[in-house]
Amino acid sequence: MPTREQMEQNRFIRPFAHRVLRSELWRFTRRSVPRGVALGIAAGIIIPLGQIFVAALLALPFRANVPVAAVTTFITNPATIPFVWWFANWLGSSLLRVDQNTYIAPVSTAMQSTEFDRFLEWLTGETLVTAFGLVTLASVCASLGYLLSSWFWRWWVARKRLRVIRLRRERLEKARKAEAE
Incomplete structure (x- = not known):
């Protein structure tokens, strides 16, 4: 990961460095x-190329990490995207109750009845179903990611706090024993 100074000197980032390099966007x-987790999951699922750039760009207005x-x-x-x-296609078709024989009306009325046209009708229908499934999947996964990371963050901080409290009690008990002797 480049340092802040290196990023300030980058010619592509320099024009808007004051917005991108705000410390609140880089602090944990x-x-x-949790906002960063949700944005990263949503961008990773919906956007096929350039997910990192889009997630980092969306982090600015949402004040995410x-x-x-x-x-x-x-x-x-590349290993998980086909699954x-x-x-997403299965989820979209399940939610919309669309089977492969259903055609989209505007496309089917506008085209001739050739094999290529039927293929395009099928592809267009499957693409819309998959897109609906991707958006649904991204929404559900981003929400779950937000909730789980928020819960994990609270658990982690509480565990650290309990450890500090326990150490303070141990020190206090040792100090009391030393005074008593």
């Missing part, structure tokens, strides 16, 4: 991390 807080948003997009990669798209 209980609000920015930029590194978390960028890293979370890696849930989809994600297959599941």
